[in-house]
Amino acid sequence: MVTLKDIAAEAGVSIMTVSNVINGNHSKVSKKTIEKIEKIIQKYNYVPNLTARSLTAKSSKIIGVIVPIKGSFNNLFKDPYISELFGIIQNVVRENGYYLMVRSVKDVSDISALLKNWNMDGAIFLMPDYDNLIYSILKENKLPMVFLDSYSKIDNIISVGINDYKGGYIATRYLINNGHRKILFAGPCHKDGVPIPQIIKRLEGYKDALLESNIEFNESLIVDVEPNYEVGINLGRSICNKEFDVTAVFTTADIMGIGIIEGAKLNGKIVPNDLSVIGFDNLLPSVYVTPKLTTISQDIESKATKAVNLLIEYIEKGSVSNNKITLDVELVERQSVGQLSNLK
Amino acid sequence: MVTLKDIAAEAGVSIMTVSNVINGNHSKVSKKTIEKIEKIIQKYNYVPNLTARSLTAKSSKIIGVIVPIKGSFNNLFKDPYISELFGIIQNVVRENGYYLMVRSVKDVSDISALLKNWNMDGAIFLMPDYDNLIYSILKENKLPMVFLDSYSKIDNIISVGINDYKGGYIATRYLINNGHRKILFAGPCHKDGVPIPQIIKRLEGYKDALLESNIEFNESLIVDVEPNYEVGINLGRSICNKEFDVTAVFTTADIMGIGIIEGAKLNGKIVPNDLSVIGFDNLLPSVYVTPKLTTISQDIESKATKAVNLLIEYIEKGSVSNNKITLDVELVERQSVGQLSNLK
DNA sequence: CTGAAAGCGCTTACAG
């Protein structure tokens, strides 16, 4: 392996002159020397050892992406939302000259160990699963961090999220506008007994839309389940079996919406003729299914880009112009919602 | 930040005694000292600085995952195949005590820089896009590497792939068994003018299956296209517009199969009644589409696991029991292929 | 069982 020392020896200069050239401190070195050194660097394809650099420099140039270890769902990247988000984060991190280390972790001590181990410059938490742990995370780790979709009450944490309330509201509003009054809400309101704020917000939007139209809120129409395809299928079947007296479903994940459509189909019912379904996220599969899923879209690209930019701003400037970004959501009309009048 | 030095000072021992305790060289330290030191380590939640360690130890514990920068498709992780594969790799890397750095790169010098920058212990190349560059990659970088789906002719590189030939063969065989004799082959046989061996192998399987049934191979039934949803839609339309005289399509990617189904639908034709389609990969969306896509499945979990295990075996033992693993593929019968007799 | 010394490949003040 070629080191600074080798380059310096061959150029007949000191190590730190080479270091200055590499770091672009060209004002400190004569043109002649610069050229000579650059030639040698090229000749050997020299690149600096960044583990050595991060030992002396204040910065490691490593950004950590933290994802939870899920018991039931051991490969989080199967989730198209996560993988799309991650892919963009990767791109933006690279374009800014940083390096990306990913790791799934199970608790705060895992997180702290990881961040300290590599002396990371910053970290992005992809999911809000750690919201109740943020206090201890912040206490143990003094580095720039961005939390996605967090509703943590802790002040001045940096977070990028979406307008979940509005998402719940416009989805429900849309169903009501199509004549529906008996609307099921299906999503993971709680996880391991603790509420998931993001989903609760969507639920609030749902409730307010009902209220506005003088539709009484009915607790029994809230189905608190983990959102996946299989659960969706079962739910779709249950609905068709009249276990719920509803004409429409708002579900907090496209994948579950796709499952509901399938479950209904398995029981001989057709969406949107017999049942309307609206999803959330606007992931690619929502276009593949028949009928194409009407859904609430969030701008994942923007979310990922802003998260990284915010983090890097904080890393490099020590402060951030705006520590709380809430992105807009919008309704994407497709084919899975029907007019209730057509139902009868 | 707490360092070895701090721990040593508080324990009243030398730095290297603490180092021995941390590294589990317990034979070299007295029980008393071990206990004392471990208590202090716990007290401060000390974890070693791995950038420092990797400077002295022969090992950095970093494994690189290399993905290509695609011009047209800037977020590779939108591809469910890549993201599922990646997620499993991440898990297995972590479970083995290594750390994962991902990066998209555009050429050999990018790759070499990355690997040298971090003094990586090993690297996994997720896609065979670099096959024609492997020689120069190997020349510039002397570290353990695993190439997925490579058909490089270079001996003794470590690779994990699937039986592409068989995949092409059984897919085509299945269509023939269902009475089809005019079968389109759609996939990216070439990229930027150079053949993609993986797809060529599937094409060979296709040809041999035809040959076996005395069906003449027809060059004009090979559609050499990038496999994505939009291309699939256009292809589906073209087929229904009689631009190709076929009754079935074998496509090398599920996503394109899903597009073909959609394209046919847009032109008023129904799969499998009017056209049969078979895909490749058995990704989740193949179940979401209507009709559910019949496809060739590969075991992504096994692929990812073997790739990491092989890499780590090589890193830790300096050699590998088997440097070329080819995984089996199988047909997954669903609903997108019909009997030709039913077509008329 | 314990430790002093050297060194990994860099950068950061500082002196000239």
Next chain:
DNA sequence: CTGAAAGCGCTTACAG
């Protein structure tokens, strides 16, 4: 414009 020295936080022989 150039360089000698110290140090980042570890590990590796080696000596006792």
